[in-house]
Amino acid sequence: MATSHSSATSTTPSRNGNRRVTSPDTTSCTSQAPVVAPPKRRPHRIYQPAKNSLYDIFEQHSGTALFVRPICWTDLHAQLLGVKWEELPPCDTPQPTISPATPPSPGHLNPSNTIITLNNALACILLPDPMHPILTSNAVETALMTLWSKAFSEPHYLPEFHLYFGGLVYRNAVPA
Structure with a gap:
C-alpha cells in the first residue's frame, strides 16, 4: 500500500533552501534513485x-x-x-677415499677456524655414546649455523610453524 506524504517532515540529512528537512518521499517518483539489489552470493564450489x-x-x-x-x-x-619404515645398517665410521699418489692440499695441512669448528661439531654428533644430550644439541646447532648462517642467525625457541592445507591456514599447528 503506497502512501504519499507531500508535506511531511523528517530527520533525513537532505535539506532544501527553506531550511526545512524534507523526506525523500516528497520528491516525484521519477527522480528517486533506483533500488539496488544486494549482490548475490556465489554458490559454494564443490572441490x-x-x-x-x-x-x-x-x-x-x-x-x-x-x-x-x-x-x-x-x-x-x-x-x-602408506609409510613403511625400514632400518638401515649403522654408519659408524665414514671413510674418505685416499689415493696414495695425491699429496694433501694446503687446506688439509692448515685448516681454517670454520673447518675446525665444523669438524669438532660433527665429531661430537657422531660419538657412539653422547656425553650429554645438551652437548649433542649444541653441536647440531653449531653445525647448522656454520653451514647456513643466514637461516640460523636468530634463535627461535619452541617455534611453531603454520600448516597450509587447501585454501586454509592452520596457525601454529606444527611444533618443532
Whole structure:
C-alpha cells in the first residue's frame, strides 16, 4: 500500500533552501534513485581432491581425529599415508677415499677456524655414546649455523610453524 506524504517532515540529512528537512518521499517518483539489489552470493564450489592426496585422506577419514596437534607423528598417520619404515645398517665410521699418489692440499695441512669448528661439531654428533644430550644439541646447532648462517642467525625457541592445507591456514599447528 503506497502512501504519499507531500508535506511531511523528517530527520533525513537532505535539506532544501527553506531550511526545512524534507523526506525523500516528497520528491516525484521519477527522480528517486533506483533500488539496488544486494549482490548475490556465489554458490559454494564443490572441490574434488586428487586421489590419495592429503585432502583426500582427510575426507575419507573425516570422523577420525587426524588433525590434532601431535608432538610426534602417530602410527595412524603413517598407516594412512602408506609409510613403511625400514632400518638401515649403522654408519659408524665414514671413510674418505685416499689415493696414495695425491699429496694433501694446503687446506688439509692448515685448516681454517670454520673447518675446525665444523669438524669438532660433527665429531661430537657422531660419538657412539653422547656425553650429554645438551652437548649433542649444541653441536647440531653449531653445525647448522656454520653451514647456513643466514637461516640460523636468530634463535627461535619452541617455534611453531603454520600448516597450509587447501585454501586454509592452520596457525601454529606444527611444533618443532
